[in-house]
Amino acid sequence: MIRAGNLYKIRAFDISYILEKIKKEKIKIYKLKQISEFTYTFISPIIYEKKLKILFANIEIVKKVGYLSILISLLKYKTTLVAMIISIFFYISLSNRIWKINVIGDSESLDLFIKNQLLTNNIYVGAKKLDVNELSTIQNKILYVNYDVIEYLSIEENGCAINVNYHKKRKENDNLKFKGNLYAKKDGMIKSFDLLSGEKVVKINDYVKTGDLLVKDILTTDYNQEIYIGTYGSVYAYTWYYITVDQTINNASKQKETILANLLLEIKSQISLNFTENEYICEENMLQFKVENDRVYLKMHFTCVEDIAKE
Amino acid sequence: MIYIENNKVKILGYQKICQVNDKNIIFIDNKKNILVEGNDLIIDYLENDEFSIIGMIKKIEFYD
Numbered sequence: 057m058i059r060a061g062n063l064y065k066i067r068a069f070d071i072s073y074i075l076e077k078i079k080k081e082k083i084k085i086y087k088l089k090q091i092s093e094f095t096y097t098f099i100s101p102i103i104y105e106k107k108l109k110i111l112f113a114n115i116e117i118v119k120k121v122g123y124l125s126i127l128i129s130l131l132k133y134k135t136t137l138v139a140m141i142i143s144i145f146f147y148i149s150l151s152n153r154i155w156k157i158n159v160i161g162d163s164e165s166l167d168l169f170i171k172n173q174l175l176t177n178n179i180y181v182g183a184k185k186l187d188v189n190e191l192s193t194i195q196n197k198i199l200y201v202n203y204d205v206i207e208y209l210s211i212e213e214n215g216c217a218i219n220v221n222y223h224k225k226r227k228e229n230d231n232l233k234f235k236g237n238l239y240a241k242k243d244g245m246i247k248s249f250d251l252l253s254g255e256k257v258v259k260i261n262d263y264v265k266t267g268d269l270l271v272k273d274i275l276t277t278d279y280n281q282e283i284y285i286g287t288y289g290s291v292y293a294y295t296w297y298y299i300t301v302d303q304t305i306n307n308a309s310k311q312k313e314t315i316l317a318n319l320l321l322e323i324k325s326q327i328s329l330n331f332t333e334n335e336y337i338c339e340e341n342m343l344q345f346k347v348e349n350d351r352v353y354l355k356m357h358f359t360c361v362e363d364i365a366k367e
Numbered sequence: 368m369i370y371i372e373n374n375k376v377k378i379l380g381y382q383k384i385c386q387v388n389d390k391n392i393i394f395i396d397n398k399k400n401i402l403v404e405g406n407d408l409i410i411d412y413l414e415n416d417e418f419s420i421i422g423m424i425k426k427i428e429f430y431d
Contacts, residue, residue, distance in 0.1 A: 071387045
C-alpha cells in the first residue's frame with residue numbers, strides 16, 4: 057500500500073515512449089491503466105514528482121494518494137508548521153500545570169483552612185503538577201501537623217485537577233449523665249423515642265398515664281443476668297390540653313377577629329413556654345367562641361408533641 | 368522471464384512495452400513479442416526492468 061504518492065494523468069499517442077522514459081529514469085509507477093483512447097493514469101511515489109514534471113510537460117496531478125501525503129502537503133505551508141509547533145509547545149507546557157482544586161469535606165470552616173495549607177505547600181491553580189510521591193508526602197505532612205483538627209485527608213491527582221477529601225475530627229461524647237428508670241410525667245400516646253441508652257418498656261402508639269414506666273435502666277440478658285446500663289434520651293408523645301377563657305375585654309369596640317387572634321397568641325405562648333427544641337403544638341381546634349358586650353368566652357383544644365420523660 | 372504468481376503475471380527483464388490498454392498489453396522480452404489478452408488489464412507495478420499485470424487474463428501469446 058502506497059503511503060505517500062500522487063495520481064497522475066497523461067495524454068499520449070504512444071504509451072511505449074512514456075514507459076521507455078520512465079524505465080530509463082528508474083521511476084516506480086503503480087496501477088497504470090488506459091482510461092480513454094489516448095489518456096492514461098498511474099500512481100507514483102511523491103519523491104518522483106519533480107522528475108515526472110521535468111520529463112513530461114503535459115502531466116497532471118489528479119489527487120494525492122496515501123495518508124502521509126496529506127501530512128506532507130500540510131507541512132508545505134509555513135503557517136501550518138508554525139501553528140503545529142506552537143500548539144505542541146502549549147499542550148506540553150499547559151498539561152503539566154494544575155488548573156482546578158476540588159476540596160470536599162464535612163466542615164465549611166475547614167475548607168478554607170485546607171486551601172491555605174495547600175497554598176503553603178505550593179499547590180495552587182497554575183502551579184506545576186507534582187508526582188505521586190510528592191503528593192503523598194504533602195498529604196502526610198498536613199495530616200501530621202493538624203491531627204487535632206483533621207481526622208482523614210486524601211490528596212489525589214486527576215488529570216489537571218487536584219481532588220482533596222477530608223473529614224473533620226470527631227469529638228467524643230464525654231460528660232454524659234445517665235439516669236435511672238424513665239417515668240411518664242404526663243398522660244399521652246407514644247409518638248417516638250430518641251434514646252442513647254435504656255431498654256424500652258412501651259412501644260409507639262401505646263397510651264400511657266402519669267407515673268407509667270417508659271424506659272428501664274437495667275438490661276436483662278438471655279441468661280437472666282441483669283446489667284445496669286442507665287438511661288439517656290427522650291420519649292416523645294402526643295399530649296392534650298383543654299383551655300377555657302372567660303374574661304371581660306377592655307376595649308369593647310375591637311373586632312371579633314382581633315380579640316380572637318390576641319387571645320390565641322397569648323394561650324399558645326403560655327402552653328409552649330417550657331417547650332424544648334423538638335416539642336411543638338401540632339393541632340389546635342376551636343370548640344367555642346363567643347363575644348357578648350364586654351365579655352369573651354373561648355374554649356380551645358390543643359394537641360402537642362412533648363417529651364413526657366423530662367423532669 | 369514471465370511467470371504467474373497468484374492472480375498476477377510477473378515479468379522480469381523486459382526490453383520494451385509497446386502497447387497498454389484494458390484488453391491487450393504487448394511487450395518485448397528476449398527478442399520475442401508477447402501479447403497478454405484479457406479484460407480490465409492494469410500494469411499493477413513497474414520498476415526498472417520488472418513489472419506485473421493484474422486483471423482478467425484470457426491468454427498469453429508469443430510471437431517472433
